[in-house]
Amino acid sequence: MHAHLVATSEKGVAWATLSARGHAAHGSRPTADNAVVRLAQAVAAVGAHRFPVVRTPALQRFLDVFGEARGLAFTDESLAADLESLGFVSSLVGATTRNTATPTVLAAGDKTNIIPAEASARLDIRILPGEDEALRAGLREVVGDGIEIREGRWWSATEAPVDAPIIGILQDAISHDDPDGVVVPYLLPASTDNKHFARLGIHGYGFVPLRVPRDFDVFAQFHAADERVPVDALHFSARVTERILRTA
Structure with a gap:
């Protein structure tokens, strides 16, 4: 998985x-x-x-x-x-x-x-x-x-619903490029601009589709001085994001 x-x-x-x-x-x-x-x-x-x-x-x-x-x-x-x-x-x-x-x-x-x-x-x-x-x-x-x-x-x-239709759309987009991929809801311990939209009653979902090597700690790269992801992970992200925007 x-x-x-x-x-x-x-x-x-x-x-x-x-x-x-x-x-x-x-x-x-x-x-x-x-x-x-x-x-x-x-x-x-x-x-x-x-x-x-x-x-x-x-x-x-x-x-x-x-x-x-x-x-x-x-x-x-x-x-x-x-x-x-x-x-x-x-x-x-x-x-x-x-x-x-x-x-x-x-x-x-x-x-x-x-x-x-x-x-x-x-x-x-x-x-x-x-x-x-x-x-x-x-x-x-x-x-x-x-x-x-x-x-x-x-x-x-x-807090947004964990079983909203958007989760299925994300799963379909991931499955096209990663048949073994499973979209898993979780709680982000940090914060984004989503908190401002939430005050307006808008449900937000944070999703960055990346497929990285097993030993690559992508979360440790956030805000680091040398923040980076592998090039093939970026290509994967672009393909999945395009599919989400086209099908959502």
């Missing part, structure tokens, strides 16, 4: 800032409410936390198709190990199994001998469909008391 992934859902994207406040003081006189220490504890807690697994329709369809093709159970107990066996696809799909909050930027004092009155950390947050409030509540519990959470931009996840 050659899997050709189609994103029927996309994780939402949000930014948030954690802030801790305390009394400013000279470094020679430690305080009990050091903002840097309190923030560091909250950041470490966020980094170590794993939100619960949520089997969205897109994730479940992916697991059903791959489970049947590879003889994998994808039970709650075996999910991590079964995903790991999928090679480079495992990290992509693994990121779609749960909400995530990743600390990315830290800011505090600028003088080594001064305890600052405030310290902050920025988080990159990726949200599963319908999980906005659960994520907010979970994050609040993880960081604990004494930490302010200030939300920045917040775009909720998108």
Whole structure:
């Protein structure tokens, strides 16, 4: 089986800032409410936390198709190990199994001998469909008391039907050039401009038809300094895309 992934859902994207406040003081006189220490504890807690697994329709369809093709159970107990066996696809799909909050930027004092009155950390947050409030509540519990959470931009996840007629059209186009190809719905852990169309009630599907060598991690190439695909993969993509546009 050659899997050709189609994103029927996309994780939402949000930014948030954690802030801790305390009394400013000279470094020679430690305080009990050091903002840097309190923030560091909250950041470490966020980094170590794993939100619960949520089997969205897109994730479940992916697991059903791959489970049947590879003889994998994808039970709650075996999910991590079964995903790991999928090679480079495992990290992509693994990121779609749960909400995530990743600390990315830290800011505090600028003088080594001064305890600052405030310290902050920025988080990159990726949200599963319908999980906005659960994520907010979970994050609040993880960081604990004494930490302010200030939300920045917040775009909720998108979700389109996994059994829409367009999936069949994509499958027909793929089958013409790749008889062993199977179009498999999945949830994209990143975000595209589709989030703006979703606000208008438009269902979007992310599909890049590429047939690459088994050991070529095409997802790792996205946004890389030397972003590239093999030339024959580009030709395959052009043929399939032309057929989709002609038959859709």
